[in-house]
Amino acid sequence: MTEQRIILEIGMGNDLYGQDYTKAARRAVQDALHHSSITLFSTLGIDHAEMRVQVTIGVQNPDQVDCDLVAADLPRGRAEVRAVLGGQDVEDKVAGTRHVVATAAIEAFVPSQVGKYVQS
Numbered sequence: 001m002t003e004q005r006i007i008l009e010i011g012m013g014n015d016l017y018g019q020d021y022t023k024a025a026r027r028a029v030q031d032a033l034h035h036s037s038i039t040l041f042s043t044l045g046i047d048h049a050e051m052r053v054q055v056t057i058g059v060q061n062p063d064q065v066d067c068d069l070v071a072a073d074l075p076r077g078r079a080e081v082r083a084v085l086g087g088q089d090v091e092d093k094v095a096g097t098r099h100v101v102a103t104a105a106i107e108a109f110v111p112s113q114v115g116k117y118v119q120s
Contacts, residue, residue, distance in 0.1 A: 003052065007108035009035050015100045021064040025057040025083065028104035029073055044113065051077035051108050058086020058103040065102075077108060 011034075013027025041048055053074055057065055062083035071079040088101040 002112040003109040004112050005107055005109050006040060007038060009106045011104040013102050019098055019100055021059045021061055021100055022066045022069055024100040024102035025059060025065050025070050025104065026073055028057065028102040029055060029070055032104050032106045046110055048076040051110050053077040053079045054107045055079065055081040056105045057081065057083040059083060060087055060089045
């Protein structure tokens with residue numbers, strides 16, 4: 001079945017003291033979600049269950065992101081989360097730690113709506 005991307009939201013999150021990539025990723029997802037208010041579903045009568053949500057998290061250590069935990073934060077749709085190399089680590093040489101910065105790109109896809117609605 002052909003899908004159409006209907007949403008692309010970008011967010012940024014960080015963990016300044018815990019050096020936790022999953023926490024930074026979850027905050028990035030929340031940041032992106034707070035930029036959205038999608039009326040398309042109620043306007044066109046599309047069930048949220050039809051939506052596939054693809055999340056790409058960028059961090060310096062992708063293998064340290066719990067993608068299942070990040071997916072659990074998504075309120076609607078069928079979530080797919082992957083972590084890739086990106087984001088930024090800011091070293092604090094005095095404290096001997098790093099501040100973790102994550103980016104999130106959230107894309108939402110629904111089955112093609114082409115031909116379902118007649119323009120008047």
